[in-house]
Amino acid sequence: MLELLVEWYDGVELWLVQLVYPLQVALVLAVLVPLCWGVARVVDRAVDGISARFTRASDSEPPIERGDGEMTGRRGRAA
Template sequence: MLESLVEWYDGVELWLVQLVYPLQVALVLAVLVPLCWGVARVVDRAVDGIGAKFTRANDAEPPVGGSDGEKTGRRGRTA
């Protein structure tokens, strides 16, 4: 199983290296930008959730972009 994965990766790497440079950059950006954006979003949500869980203020506002924060205003009124 591991040998076939290594062979596949070598094939993809060889294919990518043989492309012209602008196409290499475009492909790497097309993969890395969404991947990094998704990881940053998950980390941001996790930090907001942990911060909200351990805050001492009882009336603290929910994190920006939370499930309730997108639909309502600051004090629960509709926007």
């Protein structure tokens, strides 16, 4: 099974290397930018949740996200 995966990866790598450089850059950006954005978002939410759980204040809540992506505090003010 692992050998099949290695052969597939070698084929994809060979195909990517044979492309024209601008197309390589565009393809890598089209894959990596959304992937990195998603990973960063998951890590951010995990850290927010963990820090809210282990904070010393007993009445603290995790940050609430507004519609525009900004975080607000407990009373609705921008944090």
